[in-house]
Amino acid sequence: GDEQDAGGGARPGHLGHGPEQTGARERPSPSDEEGVQAAAEEEVESEASVLEKVDPKKGHLLWSSWADAKNEEAAEEIDTAEKKMMMQLFTQRKTSKSSSKKKEISEEKPKEFSAFDSKRNFNLGIILKTVSKTIKAEALRDALIGMDSNVISNDLLIQLKKFAPDKEEMLKIKGHLKKSEAMREPMDALTKYISTVFATIDGVENIFEVVRIQLESADVTKKCDAQLKLVQTACGQVMASEDLKRLLQVILSVGNSINADTARGNAVGFKISGVSDVDSKQSYRLSDCKLARVKSDVVGDPESADSKDPDKPDLVPLGGNTLLHFIADVAAHHQIDMTMVMDDIHMVDEASEKRMAEIDANVKGLEKDLKLVADQLARMTSPETEGAYGEQATANLAAFVNKFTGTVDAITTQYADTLATAHELLNEFGEEIGGITDLFIGVWFCRLMCLVTTLQIATEDNLNFKLKLEVKRKKEAAEA
Secondary structure, rough: OOOOOOOOOOOOOOOOOOOOOOOOOOOHHHHHHHHHHHHHHHHHHHHHHHHHOOEOOOOOOOHHHHHHOOOOOHHHHOOHHHHHHHHHHHHHHHHHHHHHHHHHOOOOOOOEOOOOOOOHHHHHHHHHHHHHHHOHHHHHHHHHHHOOOOOOOOOHHHHHHHOOOOHHHHHHHHHHOOOOOOOOOOOOHHHHHHHHHOOOOOOHHHHHHHHHHHHHHHHHHHHHEEEEEHHHHHHHHHHHOOOHHHHHHHHHHHHHHHHOOOOOOOOOOOHHHHHHOOOOOOOOEEEEEEEHHHHHHHOOOHHHHHOOOOOOOOOOOOOOOOOHHHHHHHHHHHHOHHHHHHHOOOOOOOOOHHHHHHHHHHHHHHHHHHHHHHHHHHHHHOOOOOOOOOOOHHHHHHEEEEHHHHHHHHHHHHHHHHHHHHHHHHHHHHOOOOOOOOOOHHHHHHHHHHHHHHHHHHHHHHHHHHHHHHHHHHHHHHHO
């Protein structure tokens, strides 16, 4: 029991100092505290070394020194502390994912009401993303009720027609709104916007049409005015062209000469509408003898009259053996320039059958639009809808209807005057106008242009043929 000296004796209160000895733990000396602190620092450094060995591309922990080890010594460099740290980090990552998932579940939004199926909901969401940035729901609703074309542009109107709810969707929205506030689910953003705009508006399709008419009426009436003036100009060109009248007289003379031996040989005129759709490649073949006789009758060429040998192929030097080439040749003898004829009536081609059909459709469309806006004004001023649209909206539409009525009346009058001018032209050129339709002038213009154009082509064929023939004769003369 006695305390040993510094040389190795036992201290008071200690049973021994070997590893098997037990007893009360003594307070560590300052040197021992420094050792503990150094060990802690080593552990921190080992943790940092482990973190540095994480491969960011592969997304998991990797000891590169261990993976690349080529022998047992390199593998032993990974001590127990590093393995322990790996397990701790792996556990922390799994815990983090689990906790975030629980957090997402806990923060899940309450169920929202939607009046649209998933596909339409997606498509409407794309449209609404653009529209909602342009105008708020309340302002858009007020613009529709007031049929304000200053707020609703053409592009916006197209988008509105796309996302306006159909009858079934509107019933869903109204049924949802009838529920008490405590019983109904909140609307999603898309349904809420569309509900705000359309839920309180009746007859939205009619409103769309009124806005469209307000936006388009000026352009349509301007287009109609220009087209009607074009037809009137074309009629004036045909009436004023002396070369065209001379050409038609030549055609009549050729026809009478060809039919000299028949009952149709003394015609005083012919109908352009009776001329079939022809081109320069169609063959109206006649014998050379008959062509020579006709040329003598029409042109007064005695040489042609004397040369009646059917075996001479060059008796009538034409670009083709057709009646069109013959008429073109006779017209050239009468010094009728087909190019000048085309210049005289150049507007006729634009006033064709297609253009007349477009004019007729536009005029009738304006009359239909006028009836539509007038009917909408009548609904707005009826006792059943009194106050639903507002006094200002009603006054604005009434002013538009009054102005639009005057515009449509002016266009219909101009259309009637144009048709009267066309009938006068047709009568001048021998057409029977008793049973024709309003669009017949367009058909007549097409037939006239077909005739003149093919004669112009035939004239060019004749000219080219004569040039080639002249070159051939000169070559033969030189060789002789």
